[in-house]
Amino acid sequence: MNFEAIKSIYAFEMARTRRTMLQSIVSPVITTSLYFIVFGAAIGSRMQEVNGVSYGAFIAPGLIMLTLLNQCIGNGSFGIYFPKFTGTIYELLSSPISMIEIVIGYVGAAATKGLIVGTIILVTAAFFVDISIKHPFMMVLFFVLTAVSFSLFGFMIGIWAKDFEQLNLFPMLIVPPLVFLGGSFYSIDMLPPFWQTVSHFNPVLYLVSGFRWSFYEIADVNPVVSLLTVLGFLVVCLSITAWIFKTGYKLKN
Amino acid sequence: MAPIVSIRNLTKSYASGFKALKGVDLDIEQGEILALLGPNGAGKTTMISIICGIVTPSDGTVTVGGHDILTDYRKTRSIIGLVPQELTLDAFETVYNTVAFSRGLHGCAPNPALIERILKDLSLYDKKDTMLRHLSGGMRRRVLIAKALSYEPKVLFLDEPTAGVDVSLRKDMWQLVERLRANGVTIILTTHYIEEAEEIADRIGVINHGRILLVEDKKALMAKLGRKQMTVELAEPITAVPDALSPYGLTLSDEGTRLTYEFDSSGERTGISSLLSALSQCGLRVKDISTEQSSLEDIFVELVGEGK
């Protein structure tokens, strides 16, 4: 294992985060605060409780997930896309490092940043609504597994993307509908039966449901199923990444 | 001693189907400076990129320090330094950090004293906290060299190091190359400037259309392929070369006062003495004679022309 290389990549990525502090940390905090003001305080006060939890508190886990997914996919993809775009990838390719080390460095940094922002959102949420965490261990597990698997997912997008448009395709066009329709702002039993069935094909539903369960013990699907979904997604991402590096897909001529 | 880099039947077909390398064989000796000379598109960068791990070979093998570049890539890449042809640098990184980053990627523990010395050697030290996007082209080239030296490689590839570089950097660079060689570093540089190869290389390889046309000790190459030219200044102009002199293939110039004779300096018989007596037999009075060694440039043009 080339630990110095992992450290270097990780430190490099974290330094990039510090340089773009405003964009990386302040902006998600402001966005989420706006959600809480609008949905939690303004609209939420007129909404009935969902399974005994106030509406503002109910949406908090979903909002944290929304931010976490966006951050992890965005950072994971940008971290590897940027060297590809500028050409500095030559250095990674000509260094004595393996795929595993590259992934640990980039994905580790993306996940760390996602977790930092996610934690800040959680703390911000606590200012607006009553948060309780009934299963802290499970909460952290969901939090970390989601961060790692979606950072890895982002990493794959970064390798696959040919231009900035493709790079932004997932964070901007695909993740928001999945999160909004994945029960972030409602319990799916509020939906007509047909849409409930459709919702079960949305992987984000399992994430949000499991994460919310660790807070309030209310869930749309069995939390074990949620956990298995996250683990399954992680395994799929790991396998695809392994294949990418084995074949040198799009990285090497 | 076994060669430090050994290339056998190295072949590369790009995805487009283009064959950039067509079976290259080359041994590079430890501690030498080898210049790879070839026009644009010859396959120089492709060859270097394969050795460094940036491009996957289609066929053939390369060993560096006795290790295979594919199966033992950690060992080979630890001892290889690369200064790429393109000035690719992360715009928002500082000089010091990018050099330290290279060292880390190659698995070396931080060594600020070494990096400081490298930056000083390359006149970059006062710019160590400058962001790379604020640097000129020449400065960027220096940074790329500093990055490649940050982990003290044993084999250094310089891909067209002087393209677009000013005189002072060029001078600095050759001094650096000499110093590295004195420390036992093997240096491979590519260029399409002949003077450059002539100036600093021990050996010269000529590459074109994905094939190595020859590899030769520089001096031997000059002597072997070096055509010499003898120029004869005549006391009185003539209108045509006399028939008796036709076997020598002379050319007449400068309003009939100059005869030029080309000969192979390494040949058994240069034909000079017989030409001189033939001249006097024809009644031509010779005012002056000079000979001139053809440059690598002429050799190169000749070889590349043949390679077509």
Ligand SMILES: Nc1ncnc2c1ncn2[C@@H]1O[C@H](COP(=O)(O)OP(=O)(O)O)[C@@H](O)[C@H]1O
């Ligand atoms: N990625 C690529 N895909 C297809 N052809 C390429 C690629 N890279 C280089 N080539 C072609 O391979 C040939 C050799 O290129 P290169 O190795 O860069 O030559 P040199 O460095 O000697 O100028 C050129 O004709 C070039 O157009």
Ligand SMILES: [Mg+2]
């Ligand atoms: Mg080139």
